[in-house]
Amino acid sequence: MSLIYNEDQQQLLDSARDYLAARSPVSAQRALRDQGVAQGFDSGVWQGMVELGWSAVAFAEEQGGLDFGFAGYAPIFEQIGQHLSAAPLLSSVVLCGSLIEQLASAEQQQALLPQLISGAQRYALALDEHDRHQPDKCTLQAVAEGDGYRLDGSKCWVADGVEADGWLVVARLPDGLRGVFVVPAGTAGVSVAPRRMIDARNMAALSLQQVELPAEALLNSGDTEAALERALDRGRACLAAELLGICDRLLDTTVEYLKTRVQFDAPIGSFQALQHRAARLYVQQQLARNAVMAAFEALDREQGDIAERRRLVALAKWKANQAAQLISNEAVQMHGGIGVTDELDIGLYLKRVRVAQAQLGRSDLMAARYAAQRLAR
Amino acid sequence: MNELDAFRAETRAWLEANCPASMRTPMPSDEMVWGGSTVQFNSEDQRLWFERMREKGWFCPDWPTEYGGAGLDVRRQAILDQEMRRLHCRPPQINLGIWMLGPVLLEYASEEQKQRFLPPMARGEVRWCQGFSEPNAGSDLASLRTSAVLDGDHYVINGTKIWTSYGNKSDWMYALVRTGPMVPKQQGISLIVLDMHSPGVSVSPIDLISGKSSFCQVFFDNVRVPADQLIGEVNDGWKLGKALLQHERRAMSRFSESALPTHFDLDEYLTRCLPSPEGAAELALQQRAIRCLMDEECYSLGNRRMVDAVSARQDVSGLMAISKLVHTEQERDKFELLLELLGNAALGWDGDGFAARDLELTNSWLMSFAQTIAGGSSEVQLNVIAKRVLGLPDAK
Numbered sequence: 154m155s156l157i158y159n160e161d162q163q164q165l166l167d168s169a170r171d172y173l174a175a176r177s178p179v180s181a182q183r184a185l186r187d188q189g190v191a192q193g194f195d196s197g198v199w200q201g202m203v204e205l206g207w208s209a210v211a212f213a214e215e216q217g218g219l220d221f222g223f224a225g226y227a228p229i230f231e232q233i234g235q236h237l238s239a240a241p242l243l244s245s246v247v248l249c250g251s252l253i254e255q256l257a258s259a260e261q262q263q264a265l266l267p268q269l270i271s272g273a274q275r276y277a278l279a280l281d282e283h284d285r286h287q288p289d290k291c292t293l294q295a296v297a298e299g300d301g302y303r304l305d306g307s308k309c310w311v312a313d314g315v316e317a318d319g320w321l322v323v324a325r326l327p328d329g330l331r332g333v334f335v336v337p338a339g340t341a342g343v344s345v346a347p348r349r350m351i352d353a354r355n356m357a358a359l360s361l362q363q364v365e366l367p368a369e370a371l372l373n374s375g376d377t378e379a380a381l382e383r384a385l386d387r388g389r390a391c392l393a394a395e396l397l398g399i400c401d402r403l404l405d406t407t408v409e410y411l412k413t414r415v416q417f418d419a420p421i422g423s424f425q426a427l428q429h430r431a432a433r434l435y436v437q438q439q440l441a442r443n444a445v446m447a448a449f450e451a452l453d454r455e456q457g458d459i460a461e462r463r464r465l466v467a468l469a470k471w472k473a474n475q476a477a478q479l480i481s482n483e484a485v486q487m488h489g490g491i492g493v494t495d496e497l498d499i500g501l502y503l504k505r506v507r508v509a510q511a512q513l514g515r516s517d518l519m520a521a522r523y524a525a526q527r528l529a530r
Numbered sequence: 531m532n533e534l535d536a537f538r539a540e541t542r543a544w545l546e547a548n549c550p551a552s553m554r555t556p557m558p559s560d561e562m563v564w565g566g567s568t569v570q571f572n573s574e575d576q577r578l579w580f581e582r583m584r585e586k587g588w589f590c591p592d593w594p595t596e597y598g599g600a601g602l603d604v605r606r607q608a609i610l611d612q613e614m615r616r617l618h619c620r621p622p623q624i625n626l627g628i629w630m631l632g633p634v635l636l637e638y639a640s641e642e643q644k645q646r647f648l649p650p651m652a653r654g655e656v657r658w659c660q661g662f663s664e665p666n667a668g669s670d671l672a673s674l675r676t677s678a679v680l681d682g683d684h685y686v687i688n689g690t691k692i693w694t695s696y697g698n699k700s701d702w703m704y705a706l707v708r709t710g711p712m713v714p715k716q717q718g719i720s721l722i723v724l725d726m727h728s729p730g731v732s733v734s735p736i737d738l739i740s741g742k743s744s745f746c747q748v749f750f751d752n753v754r755v756p757a758d759q760l761i762g763e764v765n766d767g768w769k770l771g772k773a774l775l776q777h778e779r780r781a782m783s784r785f786s787e788s789a790l791p792t793h794f795d796l797d798e799y800l801t802r803c804l805p806s807p808e809g810a811a812e813l814a815l816q817q818r819a820i821r822c823l824m825d826e827e828c829y830s831l832g833n834r835r836m837v838d839a840v841s842a843r844q845d846v847s848g849l850m851a852i853s854k855l856v857h858t859e860q861e862r863d864k865f866e867l868l869l870e871l872l873g874n875a876a877l878g879w880d881g882d883g884f885a886a887r888d889l890e891l892t893n894s895w896l897m898s899f900a901q902t903i904a905g906g907s908s909e910v911q912l913n914v915i916a917k918r919v920l921g922l923p924d925a926k
Contacts, residue, residue, distance in 0.1 A: 156835035157842055408920050423923045428916035435915055436852045443831035472828050524820045527797065 156446040158228060161221070166228035168205065173236040176201055179498045182237045186353035186501075192316045193355035194239040203272035208246045212254065216262065217270050223387060227449040230391045234398025237498075237505055239354050241275045244313035247391050249276035249321050251384035252333055256372035265335070274318035278384075279308035279336075279359045286310075286514050288385055291331055293361065295324035295371075302371065304334065304342075304364040312512065314357030315347045321372075322361065323381070331381070333372045340364055351504040379459075386466040389513045390448045393466075393473035396509050397445050399502050400438045400476050403484040406499065407431065410488055427487065434480050441476035444469040464526040471519035477506045537606050541613045548582045550575035554618045559791040559890060565589070565623040566657025567701050580654065583622035590628045590652050593636065597644055598652025608837045621790065626695070627651045627658030630777045631704045634721075638762040638770050647723065659726070660778075661691040661705030661748060662771065669910050671706075672715045672768065676750060678707035678722060680757065685709075685722065687730075687753040693904060697746030698733045700726050704774075710765045720767035721774075724755045740896030776850065778905050792894050796823055796864055803871040819867050826864065829856050848919045855911035858901040865895035 158166060177198045185195065202208065210225040212218020219225075226247065233240065246269065253265050268274040283290060293306030304324055314320065319337040326332045336343060342364035348356040408431060411422030421427055448469035451462045481503040485492040492499055510516070552575045563569065563576055571577040583589060586600060592607045593599020602610065628651055635647055650656050664674045676689025687707060694703070703724055710718025726733075730753035736745045762770050800819050807816045832849055839846045868891060869876045876892055878884035902908045916922045 155838035156831065157838045157844065408922065411922060419926050420923050423925045425913070425925070428920075428922050429909070429912040431920055431922065432912040432915035435848070435920060436856055439832065439849060439852055440825070440828040440856070443835050444828045446835060447831045468824055468827060471824060520817065520820050520824065523824055524816070527820070527823060528800070 156443065156450060162224060162228050165210075165225055166232060169207075169229050169232035170235070172201065172205060173232050173238050177236055177238040179237045179501060182239060182353075183498075183501065185239065191347060191355075193313070193353060194241065198238065199240050199242075200272055202240055202242060203270075207242060208250075208270050208272055211247075212250065212266070212270060216254070216266050222453045223390075224449045224453045226387075226391050227394045227445065230394035231398035231401070234395035234400075235402045237399070237501060241277070241313045241317075241355075243388055243391050244277045245269060245275035245317075248278045248384050248388050251387050252278070252321055252372065252380055255380035255383065256333055256375045256377060258372075258374045261335070261369065261372060261374075268318075275313070276319050276321055276335075277311050277314045277317040277357070279311045279314065279320045279322040280381075281310045282306075282308060284309070286511065286518065288381070288514075291323055291325050293322070293324045295326050295332060295334065297327050298365070301365060301367045302334070304336070304361045304366060306361055308359040308361075310348070311357045311359050313355045314345060314359055315355045320359060322359070331377055333377060333381070334366055334370045335372065336361070336364065336366065336370065340366070350508055352501075352508040354505075354508065382463075385513055386462060387452060389466050389470040389519075390445070390452055392509050392512055393441075393445045393448060393469040396473035396477040396506065397438075397441050399506055399509075400441060400473070400480045403480050403499065403502055404431075404434055404438055407434070407480075407484045407487050421487075430483060430487070434483055437476040437479055441469075441472045444472040460526050460529075464523055467514075467519040467522040467526070470514055471516050471523065474510045474516045474519065478510065481506045534605055534609065538609050538613065541610055542616075544586075545613055545617050545619060548579075549617060549619045550579055553579040553620045553622075555620075556618075557620045557791050558886075562791065563623045564657055564696070564699070565625040565628075565654030566699070567655060568657075568699075569623070569654065579620070580622045584653055587652065589623065589625065589654055590632060593632065593648070593652060597636070597648035604837060604840045623654050625651070625654060625658070626660065627656055627702070627704075628654075630660065630774055631658055631723075633777050634770055634774045635761065637773065642758075643761065656702055657696070657700045659694050659697050659700035659703050661694055661697075661703045662775075663691060663693040665690060665692050665747075669907050671771070672719065674706055674708060674719065676705070676707050677711065678709050678720065678755070678760075680709075681754075683757050684754045685757055685760065687722075687724070687750045687755060689750050691748045691750075692736075692745075694733075694746045694748050695744045697726070697748045698735055702726060703748070704761075706767055706771050709760075709767075713765070716768045718765055719771065720764055721761045721770040722755060722767075723759050723761060724753065728753050728755065730754075738896070738900065740893045740900075743897075743900075745900075775906060791890065792897070794864070794868060794891055794894065796826070796867065799868055799871050815867075815870060819871070822860070822864055822867050826860055829860055832856075848915075851911070851915050851919050854905060855908050855915075858898070859908060862898040862902055865891075865898045869895060 177195070181195065185193065206219055207229055209218045210221045211223045212220070214220045250266070250269055253262060253269070257265060269276060280288060282292060293304065293308065295302045295304050304322065306324070308322065311320065317338060319335060322334045322336050323331055324334055342362045344360045346358045348358055350356045411427055411431060412420055414421050448465045451465040484499050485503060488497065488499060491497055552573065561572055561576070563571065563580055571580070587595065587598060588600055588610065590598065591600040591602040591610055595601045632648065632651055635644055639647070662671060664676060667673045676687065676691060678685040678687050691705060703726055705722055705724065706719050707722050708718050709720040730751040732749045733746050736743055736747060738745065796819060800816070804812055804816055807813050832853070836846050836849050839849070872888060875884065875888050878889055878892060880889060917924070
C-alpha cells in the first residue's frame with residue numbers, strides 16, 4: 154500500500170459516495186436529530202452498508218469477511234465524514250469486531266462474528282469510566298463467583314450503547330489484569346441511560362449491579378492489553394479519516410461561499426485577508442491527509458512494527474483533530490451570521506467534529522502517545 | 531515490484547562500496563562542495579565521492595542520458611534518495627544549475643542550447659546563480675526593470691539584480707530581463723543566460739542579520755550577451771521563470787535534508803537539553819517540541835505521498851504549492867524551539883564559550899527568516915494556493 158488510494162480503495166470511495174449521497178445525505182442526519190431517534194441512526198441505511206460489505210471489509214474469509222485489509226476503512230470513513238452519516242460501523246464492527254477477532258475462542262467467534270458481520274446484531278464497547286478518554290484506567294470489578302463472574306460498577310460514554318444487542322465490557326479481573334466480557338442486552342442488573350449529545354448520535358451510560366455472568370462470557374484467548382490497544386488504534390484511525398472527510402466538505406463549502414458571497418461590491422473571496430486564511434486551511438487539510446494515509450498504511454502491515462503503528466495512528470488522530478478544529482471554526486466565522494444558524498449544515502459538522510475529536514483520544518493524549526514512541530528511540 | 535527491489539539492492543550495494551565513510555557524516559558548512567569551474571575539495575574523499583557520483587550520472591539522476599543524466603524514473607529516483615538518506619550520504623555537490631535551471635532547459639531550450647549547456651552542468655563544471663529579484667520589485671517580480679536591448683547579434687543588458695546567492699562565486703547566471711518595455715509587465719520579459727565574467731558585470735555581497743551572507747547585488751553596465759543565449763521565445767520568459775520558481779521551491783525544501791549543515795535535528799537536541807524533564811516549565815517546553823516534531827512528520831509524509839501520486843500520474847500541483855510555505859515556516863518554528871531548548875548557549879555571536887555547532891545554529895535561526903521571504907515569500911505562496919489551487923477570485 155502507498156500513501157494514495159489504490160484502484161480498489163478508489164472504487165470503495167466512489168461506491169460509498171454514491172450510496173451515502175443517495176441514502177444518507179446530511180438532511181437525513183438532520184431529520185434523525187429532529188425526530189429524536191433514540192438509536193441515532195437509520196437501521197435501513199445501516200443494513201444497506203452491511204449489504205455493500207462494509208461490515209466484512211477487514212475480516213478474514215474464513216470468518217465470513219472479505220479479507221480486503223483494514224485500509225478499506227479509510228475511504229469508507231472519509232465518506233461517512235463527508236455525509237455526516239451515523240452508523241454503528243465504528244462501535245460494532247471496528248472496535249467490538251476487532252476485540253472478538255483477537256480475543257475470542259473459536260466457539261465464541263462462531264457465536265458472535267457472523268451475527269455482527271451480517272448486521273443481525275450489534276455490539277458496543279463499554280470502556281471509559283472518565284469524562285476524558287483515559288483508556289488504561291479501569292475500576293469496574295469482575296469478582297470470581299462459582300464457575301463465573303459477578304460484575305459491579307459503571308461505564309460512561311458508551312458510543313452506540315443505546316438499544317445495542319449487547320456490550321463488550323472491560324473490567325478488572327481478580328488478578329488485577331483487565332478482561333473483556335460479553336454482556337448481552339437483557340442481562341439482569343444492567344441498566345442503560347441515554348446521553349443526548351451535541352451530535353445527536355447514540356451515546357449511553359451503563360450501570361452494572363451484581364451482574365452474574367458465566368465463565369464463557371470472558372474473551373480470553375489472547376493478550377487483552379495488546380488487543381485493546383490495537384482495536385482502539387484502529388478506531389482512532391477511522392475517526393481520523395472521518396474528520397478528514399469533514400475537513401474536505403467544510404473547506405469545499407467555505408471556498409464556494411467565498412466565491413459567491415458579495416460584500417463591498419466584490420466577492421469576499423477576492424479579499425486577501427480571507428484568501429490567506431482559506432489557503433492556510435487547505436495546508437492543514439493536506440497535512441492531515443498525509444498523516445491519515447500513513448496511519449492506514451501502518452495498520453495494514455500490522456505484522457510489522459507496533460511502535461510504528463502507535464506513532465502514526467497518534468499522529469493521524471492528533472493532526473485530524475487539529476485540522477478539523479481549525480477548519481470547523483473558520484468555516485463558521487467565514488460564513489458570518491448565517492454560519493451560526495441551525496439552518497446551515499455547518500453547525501451540524503462542527504458539533505460532530507467536537508465529539509469525534511474527544512472520542513478515543515483528544516489531542517493531548519495523542520501527543521503523549523506519539524512522544525512516548527518518538528522519544529524512546 | 532521486483533525490478534524496483536533489484537534497483538534498490540544494486541543502489542544500496544553501490545553506495546556502500548563507493549561512498550567514503552567520511553562522506554557519511556554530518557557536513558559542516560565549510561565542507562560543502564560547490565560544483566563549478568573552480569570546484570574545491572577539502573579532502574581526497576570529497577573528490578572521490580564527487581567523481582564517482584558524476585560518473586554514475588547521479589548529479590542529476592532523472593535527466594536523460596544524452597544530456598549527462600542517469601535516466602531514472604520517479605520511483606527509482608526516490609529509491610536513490612532514500613538509500614542515500616539511509617546511509618547518511620552527503621550530497622556530492624550543491625548545484626543550483628542542476629536543481630533549478632536544468633529542468634527548465636530540458637523543457638524549453640532549443641536542442642542546440644541543451645547540447646551546449648546541459649552536459650557541462652551535469653558534470654558539475656559550471657556554478658550557476660539566479661538573477662530574478664530586483665531592488666524595487668520584491669514580491670512583485672514581474673515589475674523588474676533590468677533591460678536587454680537587441681544590438682546586432684547581441685543583447686545589451688543594463689540594470690541590477692539583488693538577493694543573488696553566491697553571485698560573487700558563480701560562473702554563469704540565468705536572469706529574467708525586460709525585452710519588451712511597451713507591453714503589459716508579464717509579457718515583456720525574457721530568460722537569458724550569461725557569463726558572469728563578461729565585461730560590465732560587477733558584484734557586491736550583502737550583510738544580513740545573520741552576519742556575512744551568500745547574497746549579493748549584481749550590477750550590469752552595458753553587458754553584451756550573444757543573442758543565442760536567450761532561452762525559449764523572446765518575451766515569453768515569464769512562463770519559464772514561473773516554471774523555474776517551482777523547481778526552486780523544491781530545491782529549497784531539499785535544504786532540510788539531514789546531510790546538509792543547515793539541518794538541525796530537533797529530536798537530538800530534545801534528548802540532549804531535556805533528558806528527563808522535570809517541573810511544569812520543562813514539561814510544557816517538551817510538549818511544544820513534540821507538537822513541532824509531529825507537524826514536521828506530517829510534512830515529510832507529504833513528500834512520500836507526492837512520489838506515490840506522481841508515479842500514479844495524479845495531479846500533485848496542490849501538494850507542490852504548499853511545500854515551500856510549510857517547510858520554511860516549520861523550520862522557523864523549529865529554530866525558535868531550539869533557541870528555547872539551548873537557552874543562552876544559542877544566543878552567542880562568536881568567540882569563546884560557544885560550541886561551533888551552536889553558533890551555526892544561531893546563524894541558521896537568523897537565516898530561517900530569509901527562507902520564508904526568499905523564493906517567493908509566505909504571502910506569495912498563500913496567494914498562489916488561494917488563486918491557483920482554491921480558485922478564489924482576483925481583487926477588482
